[in-house]
Amino acid sequence: MSELVLKNGVIYTADIFDSIVEAAAVKDGKIIYTGDDQGVKNFTGPATEVIDLNGKMVLPGLWDTHIHMPGAKLTELYHINLYDSKKPEDALKTISDYIKARPDKLIYYGGGLSPDIFSGEELLRGPKKERLDNICPDKPVIITFNDLHGCWLNSKALEINGITSQTKPHGGGVIEIDPETGLPWGILKETAMELIKFEEFSGGEILQAVKEFQKMMHGYGYTAILAIDAPAECLAALSRSGELNMRVSGSFVFYPDKPLNDQFDELKKIRSAHDCPLVKNNIIKIFVDGVVEHGTAYLHEPYLEGGKGPGQRGIFLWDAGILTQAFIQANKEGLQLHVHSIGDAATGKVLDALAAAETAVGRGDYRNTITHLQLVSQGDYRRFRELGVIANVQPYWAFKMPSVWEKIDLPKLGERAWHQQPIGSFFKSGVTVTASSDYPVTVYPNAMRAVKIAVTRDDSSPSHYQDYAVKNGRGDEKKAADIAERVSIRQILRAFTINGAYSTFNENISGSIETGKDADLVILDNNLFDIDLFSIDRVKVQKTIFRGKIVYDADSINQ
Structure with a gap:
């Protein structure tokens, strides 16, 4: 018999068929049944904990595939x-x-x-x-x-x-x-x-911040992350003590001015010392440009104002030859690449380097990722698909942000601002898409808000910017930024679940609700498919379950 049964619900499995079932059963941290309420009775015994969902929704445990850990928690505690x-x-x-x-x-x-x-x-x-x-x-x-x-x-x-x-x-x-x-x-x-010499935190301070971070993420329904510059030693210690209740794919930042071999050697040492079943440090993070706000994102055409670098087009931080060499060596050694690229020109050069690496190493199952992608050239969507490159997007930013839209995006980018933060184009081009918050850049990594923005291209809570497009002749875009980039609820849910697991080679154990996989589950207080799209961000997580264990329970917190 099972230890836990969920029944009478809307359970979105994120399997290959995008199935929705009524019930699921869990034993020894694994899913042993998905199907209808009648069938789950065969897995229910006297000692089984039964949760009657009463029509509520269940998702696979969420993946945030670009996040800084512990992020703002260090600032909140100590600065x-x-x-x-x-x-x-x-x-x-x-x-x-x-x-x-x-x-x-x-x-x-x-x-x-x-x-x-x-x-x-x-x-x-x-x-x-x-x-x-x-x-x-x-x-x-x-x-x-x-x-x-x-x-x-x-x-x-x-x-x-x-x-x-x-x-x-x-x-x-x-x-x-x-x-x-x-x-x-x-x-x-x-x-x-x-x-600048920044403060170095003690191991105890980092440990406390990571615990606070994990608590926050469970409250939002996350059971797995891709952590930028992950605190590997701290995570290994938490795993040994049984306090780590989250799957972590850790990345190690490579720098353009340091010898590549030294950086590869350092990553090998980290992996040897700190990898464990829940923590894998096999991702290289590379920054190739900056951000639009500072005029340092690398663009094909100059900034209209505030641009840096030659021709006011921003800055490409790597020598193209050294970047290609880093990509070749990484994929030869079975390491993944996770590349920060904001500008359209930067992304083009990254794809060039990845294509050169593929020529040198051969086609393989590398699952390399480019993240952020604020501006993308039309011809590059096809190149993502052909090279098997994953697009990691931050839906939280895919709308006309008050002050940022009027004070930064339009003045700096002009017409290009209307076509930034693409998501739909990647799906239409057959590219694997993952979703993330880039917390603490996104201060509150509430995935339900990201889902709402992805499907509406609007965050309707602010009001002062909503008529901007009409005043500027943009018609139907009254409230939204480039409505052609809207996606379906199922598409963005896959980006936060099975696609995230796939991007880190965890799709066989996580990311969907299927028999034999770990029971990483999120219970929501409402059915996303049955409510107004603009209400999705008000949906709350009731319970988060990691490997069959309840790690967050809103009811117990609210008592």
Whole structure:
């Protein structure tokens, strides 16, 4: 007999047929039955825990396939937390209050600042150092942006890190210079951030943050992640102690200015020391460009304003030959690639390098991924499919974000802004699509919100931007960004479930609700197929189950 039975529900299996069943049974952490309510009676005994779903929905445990772990939890626990600051005055007050309450600290760190809350020249370059100097002139203050691609320093922080107007960052990094004074503005972008000595957390601090992160993710229904620069040692310790209740595919960041062989050797050491059944560190993360907000994403055509690099087209961070060499060696060694690429030109060059690697190594089942993909050239969708490259998208951003749309996207990109964050085009082209939050860039990685935005291309909670398209002659796009990129609920659910498992070679044990697979399940409080699309983001997770064990129960938390 089974240990757990779910019945009288809408169980979306994400199997090859996209089947929906009424019931499922679990024993020893595995699914042993899916089917109708009558059939599950054969697996129900006196000791079986039976959950009557009463028409509620069950999904496979969710996969977030691009996330920073523990992300904002370190900031929330130990630093100045600016993730919820919506105005400059809010951010400055939070910084000031934190510093006043901790006068004995020798240096102050913070994170989560959204640079788009500023205006004018500070929107293009970032906030000036003088704002921090007015709060704390005698001790260093270092604030990291929420996009993780820039940081804000006061004068003292610039001084102790030896940063002047003559400092030359490597690899396309940017030190913003005040055009009036010729002195550093107070903003470092991309690889220039490597000039800063950031705080090193203790093992105990990281452990606590990872536990808080896992608790948060279970609350959103996640049972597996692809973690960027994963804390491998901490995860291995949690796994040994039985406290890790999540599957983790860990990545190791490679840098363009470091010898490739040294980086491959370091990854081998990590894998040898810390890989375990729930944690596999077999992914290489590579950044090839920056972000549109800072003018560092690498584009075919120049930015209309605020662009960096030659021709104001942004920055490609790698030498093309070295990038190809890294791809060849990775795939020869059975390692996966996970490449950050925002701009259309950057993605084209990555596909070129992957094609060259395939010529050198031969076609194989590599499941390499390109992530973010804010702008994509029309001809490149076909190349994704032909090369077997996975497209990892962040649906959370696929709408006209207030302030970002009007203050950054349109001014910097012009017409291109109307066609950013494609999702539907990848599905239409037969490309395998996975979905992620890029938390903490997305502060709250609620997959239900991502599903709503993916199927509507709108986040209807804000109101001030909704008529923008009509005023600019865009007709039916009154509330949405490029409605041709909408996808179905089933498509985006597959991106968060079976496709995520496939992308990390876990599809035989996870990602769908099928007999023999691990019982990774999410119970929702409503049926996504039976409600208004604009209500999907209000659907809540009731229970999260990992390998047959309930790891999150909303009812017990709310009591």
